[in-house]
Amino acid sequence: MSDTKHLEDLVIQVRRDILRMVHKVNSGHPGGSLGCTEFFVALYNKIMDRKDSFEMDGIGEDIFFLSNGHISPVFYSVLARAGYFPVEELSTFRLIDSRLQGHPTTHEGLPGVRVASGSLGQGMSVALGAALAKKLNNDNHLVYSLHGDGELQEGQNWEAIMYAAGNNVDNIIATIDLNGQQIDGPTDVVLPMGNLKEKFEAFGWDVVEINQGNNLEEIIKGMAVAKNKTGKGKPVCVMLKTVMGNGVDFMMHTHAWHGKAPNDEQLEKGLAQNAETLGDY
Amino acid sequence: MKTYTNTGNKDTRSGFGAGLTELGKTNENVVALCADLIGSLKMDDFKKNHPERFFQVGIAEANMIGLAAGLTIGGKIPFTGTFANFSTGRVYDQIRQSVAYSDKNVKICASHAGLTLGEDGATHQILEDIGLMKMLPGMTVINPCDYNQTKAATIAIADHHGPVYLRFGRPSVPNFTPENQTFEIGKAIHLTEGTDVSIVATGHLVWEALEASKKLNEEGISAEVINIHTIKPLDDKAILESVKKTKCIVTAEEHNFLGGLGESISRALSQHNPTPQEFVATNDTFGESGTPAQLMNKYGLNSDAIIKAVKKVMTRK
Numbered sequence: 181m182s183d184t185k186h187l188e189d190l191v192i193q194v195r196r197d198i199l200r201m202v203h204k205v206n207s208g209h210p211g212g213s214l215g216c217t218e219f220f221v222a223l224y225n226k227i228m229d230r231k232d233s234f235e236m237d238g239i240g241e242d243i244f245f246l247s248n249g250h251i252s253p254v255f256y257s258v259l260a261r262a263g264y265f266p267v268e269e270l271s272t273f274r275l276i277d278s279r280l281q282g283h284p285t286t287h288e289g290l291p292g293v294r295v296a297s298g299s300l301g302q303g304m305s306v307a308l309g310a311a312l313a314k315k316l317n318n319d320n321h322l323v324y325s326l327h328g329d330g331e332l333q334e335g336q337n338w339e340a341i342m343y344a345a346g347n348n349v350d351n352i353i354a355t356i357d358l359n360g361q362q363i364d365g366p367t368d369v370v371l372p373m374g375n376l377k378e379k380f381e382a383f384g385w386d387v388v389e390i391n392q393g394n395n396l397e398e399i400i401k402g403m404a405v406a407k408n409k410t411g412k413g414k415p416v417c418v419m420l421k422t423v424m425g426n427g428v429d430f431m432m433h434t435h436a437w438h439g440k441a442p443n444d445e446q447l448e449k450g451l452a453q454n455a456e457t458l459g460d461y
Numbered sequence: 462m463k464t465y466t467n468t469g470n471k472d473t474r475s476g477f478g479a480g481l482t483e484l485g486k487t488n489e490n491v492v493a494l495c496a497d498l499i500g501s502l503k504m505d506d507f508k509k510n511h512p513e514r515f516f517q518v519g520i521a522e523a524n525m526i527g528l529a530a531g532l533t534i535g536g537k538i539p540f541t542g543t544f545a546n547f548s549t550g551r552v553y554d555q556i557r558q559s560v561a562y563s564d565k566n567v568k569i570c571a572s573h574a575g576l577t578l579g580e581d582g583a584t585h586q587i588l589e590d591i592g593l594m595k596m597l598p599g600m601t602v603i604n605p606c607d608y609n610q611t612k613a614a615t616i617a618i619a620d621h622h623g624p625v626y627l628r629f630g631r632p633s634v635p636n637f638t639p640e641n642q643t644f645e646i647g648k649a650i651h652l653t654e655g656t657d658v659s660i661v662a663t664g665h666l667v668w669e670a671l672e673a674s675k676k677l678n679e680e681g682i683s684a685e686v687i688n689i690h691t692i693k694p695l696d697d698k699a700i701l702e703s704v705k706k707t708k709c710i711v712t713a714e715e716h717n718f719l720g721g722l723g724e725s726i727s728r729a730l731s732q733h734n735p736t737p738q739e740f741v742a743t744n745d746t747f748g749e750s751g752t753p754a755q756l757m758n759k760y761g762l763n764s765d766a767i768i769k770a771v772k773k774v775m776t777r778k
Contacts, residue, residue, distance in 0.1 A: 236534060237534060237535050237536050238534060238535070239535060239536075243534070245531075285562060285563070286562075286563050286564060287562055287563070287564065294534050295530060295531070295534070295559055295563045295565070296558050296559065296562045296563045297558070298558065299554050299557075299558045302523075302527050302554075302555055302558060302559050303527075304527070305523070305524045305525075305526070305527020305528050305530075305531065305555075305559070306527045306528075306530045306531040306534075306559055307531060308524075308527070308528055308531060309527060309528035309529060309530055309531020309532040309533075309534070309539075310531040310532070310534045310535060311531070312516065312528065312531070312532055313531065313532045313533075313534060313535025313536070313537050314535060316492070316513070316514070316535070316537065317535050317536070319535070335523070336523040336524060336527065336555070339519075339521035339523055339524035340524045340527065340528075342519075342521070343518060343519070343521065343524055343528070346519075347516075
């Protein structure tokens with residue numbers, strides 16, 4: 181099987197996981213999860229130089245922080261399918277006594293998670309701290325992070341964005357999921373943020389745009405460009421343009437599926453559009 | 462009755478600074494972050510000696526807490542420094558999610574706690590921070606009483622894995638505990654033995670409790686003074702043993718009576734041995750501008766207030 185084919189199969193399988201996880205407990209966040217599926221699959225299987233086993237300190241490997249923790253379904257599915265914990269455990273998502281909490285946490289000791297997230301706007305600072313620790317440890321690996329675009333309305337991000345540029349934290353690649361949607365509607369309606377690329381540049385970051393953020397090849401190419409920009413004195417930001425709900429036609433291009441699970445019929449429809457590839461959990 | 466000598470007034474924040482300087486030499490994993498208050502927090506020496514391990518974050522406390530949480534991933538032991546108000550209330554959710562819930566080994570070091578910050582007034586005089594921090598699962602809360610003890614506590618918390626809130630203050634106060642003492646987290650210190658009343662104090666109020674016990678002794682009242690430097694985990698056993706003997710208790714702290722040390726002790730007593738208790742604490746109020754001494758007098762946080770509370774609680778036995 182070619183590398184590309186495997187990644188494509190993985191994308192389909194992760195979509196199925198997401199749909200089945202949120203359907204089972206009738207809660208969770210499928211829209212943003214589906215929008216970032218290709219990014220997560222590429223990140224964990226192609227982009228990051230990571231170890232197979234999990235150690236909290238992540239020394240000698242690239243590490244990742246999910247700041248917009250509500251898209252936990254895609255995070256959990258990709259972590260499990262990357263071998264951090266058994267794929268069967270995905271069936272415990274949001275259930276009592278599970279390590280797969282509604283929002284990711286270290287509290288139950290789930291391998292692959294390095295900080296709790298869910299209350300928005302905190303992940304950038306944590307990722308920067310980890311990047312500083314890498315510098316102190318003379319570890320030349322990178323820190324990756326993902327943030328929602330709506331999440332940038334939280335002020336703490338801008339403290340962190342200012343800090344990173346002011347202190348030349350150039351071993352971080354912070355990706356912004358630009359899907360233009362948030363719970364109450366389009367980001368441009370709820371709280372217009374203007375031109376985010378220009379804002380990051382004005383704050384002193386290098387910005388890479390990936391206009392087809394649901395295309396594996398484009399993601400891999402764009403992230404390689406971003407990686408080449410690290411180590412040059414500036415923090416690096418990737419503007420990843422995605423479609424919320426990607427891969428399930430009735431969930432696409434709307435904020436309606438931000439935090440809503442499909443019913444039985446909708447699940448079947450969604451799964452029919454994404455035929456099983458690597459085996460359901 | 463055992464007596465204590467003030468070896469010279471010193472501020473507890475300088476004890477923190479001295480402890481941090483010491484840690485800089487002895488523990489290479491210790492890193493320090495400050496939100497534009499290096500001089501106030503006495504972090505100058507650490508910054509000078511270890512510039513690569515010191516992070517000036519600017520006036521951005523939320524980011525500071527997040528950076529600290531991230532620095533633990535890679536084995537660092539971050540000490541954050543700013544005023545108590547900006548160390549707790551301003552960044553509560555950052556501490557809750559990124560530090561406490563994530564079980565990160567961050568030491569939140571907070572100066573200028575309470576009324577004794579003085580003239581800056583209520584915007585800066587937090588009297589709710591102990592309550593905020595003790596409610597967080599897994600958080601250790603420490604409020605040492607003088608320079609020597611603050612220095613010892615600063616050094617000790619580096620060896621304790623887990624989040625810690627270390628609270629200290631601005632004014633120069635009597636320094637009376639032993640130099641180079643070993644600080645044991647969670648262990649109450651019996652300062653005087655007594656039979657009529659237990660006075661359990663924390664922070665700046667410990668010296669006031671000793672002063673009160675001296676005057677009470679002259680009046681024939683035997684007070685047992687206990688220094689509770691660790692509010693969480695609380696040394697229930699030491700308190701319960703003391704009240705078994707004295708049958709009444711006064712708690713004293715530079716904090717709101719809601720959420721403070723006194724309330725933690727009430728919980729322990731009501732569960733195990735209901736005992737009359739009086740609170741020397743602020744009474745659900747904000748502070749105001751004034752000198753530390755004026756404020757402590759106006760809000761009833763000195764030895765006179767403790768004596769009054771002792772006399773009241775003894776009538777309730």
